[in-house]
Amino acid sequence: MIARRTIVQGSLAGSIVAVLAGLAAFANWYPKPDPDEQATGWRRIGWPFPRDAFPAGRGWRRDGTEVYVRPKLGFCGNCDTGVVDDAEVDGKSDIDLLDTNFVPVAPGKRIQITDLGGRTRLYRIKKDGRERLAQAIAVSYRCDLIVAVVIGPVDDEAVAKAARRFLETNTVQVWLNAQLEGK
């Protein structure tokens, strides 16, 4: 005959094991928080744009700034020179996803994200009924284009710099490299 105390202890131990197993499964099911995201304060958000010719990208938000990034395989106009003029930023970045009637604020300039070079340009757009600023970035790796748009007070150099630094973190780069290899 098993003692009542033994049954209670056994039940308790079983419950603890079950809870721990559940927690472990839960932890596996939900991805671990990205240390770079935690450190920088950027939080992952959904890709809000309708389906188009390219696979969906990823988005992040911090304070009043949003960043959306994705690769466009084989879409670089010139595989040898890369992105060298503003027409390419106007035409090939995702700025038109934010507002098809985007208006450039100024001529673009060169930009480097990690070891990839290209151009960036500032635009005025209308989003959710109000006028906002957006920065489009297009850099290339051979014939592949990597594009990003940053929405927020990007005329503030500190904001633009923080977004650029985030694009260079492992959070973005590891994912981007996997996309470039078609994984």
Next chain:
Amino acid sequence: MKHQALWIGFILAGIAGMAHAQQQKVGAPPESSNMKLVGWSDLQARSAYQPTIHKQGDRFVAYIGHHGGTDDVPMPVNPLTGKPEPNGTSIVDVTDPAHPKYLRHIPGVPGTYEAGGAQMVRVCDGTALPKGDKSAVYMLRTFGGEAHEIWNVADPANPTLLTRLGGLKDTHKSWWECDTGIAYLVSGAPDWRTRRMTQIYDLSDPAHPVKIRDFGLPGQEPGATGQVPTELHGPISTGPQGNRVYFGYGTNKGGVIQIVDREKLLKGPASPTPDNLRAPEVGRLLMSAWNGAHTTFPMLKMPIAEFANDKEGKTRDIVMIVDEAILNECNEARQMIWFADVSIEARPTMISSWTVPEASGHFCERGGRFGSHSSNESMAPVFYKKIALIAWFNAGVRAIDVRDPFHPKEIGYFIPAITDKTDKRCVKIDGKDRCKVAIQTNNVETDERGYVYIVDRANTGMHILELGGEARQVAGLK
């Protein structure tokens, strides 16, 4: 259980072996159906883009535009001069197709792949052009992305440069009406918001080009803001008789087919305002975001047997649209051919499509690009509205019976053998290049005798083919 695992292992090994068996090997024979190799030129192992076959007196001469060189061989040696030359234009006498004779290589712009070369070429006789020198034969070619050039190739072994239209940021596949001299030059005008648009010139006197206007989709013009429409790939004009120009925009994405009234285009106000650019358009067909329009080949007033007893619509105006695959090993949506009924120009309608079945050759695993690129553009009666020849990269050339464009049907194919000069094509795996060698049939043209000329992007040269079996019967060849 153990037996099941063994069977699964055998099946997987079999599948892997089958895929491996499809890889091309040097020395292996070509693959074909109803098409036969007649002759071959190595084109000095230069990456080839556009062949144009021109009858000059009693001779047939092939003019072949080249992409730039490769990283490994940026400037192949020209055996005729003994010197390394940047890829440009090959001129080959194909009067005897079994024994093509390489006559001359005209160097292009130094640079590798699409950064160099002279990929496009068209030819008109001086006797056909309204103000041409009757003794001349004119070759229009691109000069890298920098310029368009016109050469006198009356003596194809000794061409002379006549004219250069420069100052561009890109070029591509132009169209030249030999009976009027009007040329639709695919150019990158520096101030336009797109890499490729149309510069229309009167080249009826090739020594004295006259600019008519710049043209593109509204939104591409200088000073525009907002979304930039897809860049141009190439136009095809039906001349003053047909009074239509069919423009194809896009390569493998967001294709646009624009049908334009030629007379309004040529005589309308030249200033590139949105209204002026919109004025000559009579119809537009937007394709899926997954497909582009590399070639828009008109086949007008086609009798459709199925509709013979119908009161209306017995004949249809058809445009065959050819997408361009641009990524290796199927890293994009399938690029193929489409047929649009443009009889009602304001409401063009897609009626059919056709693709090479991938499983018929495991083409996604062979290496390089798999998908369509271009069609023959000759309108000589031997094939026109009967058979379309389509360049399909690693699936070679495909002969399609288009007599019923609602139900296109393959009636032949030819996939050339690779050689030791065939260049590799790579994809990135774990940060490293993984390369395979496969044929990359880039472009195709036909001549009035019924020969088919295919050229290879991966340096395997030009193959001259003839049709056999059912394909020969459809063409009406003996």
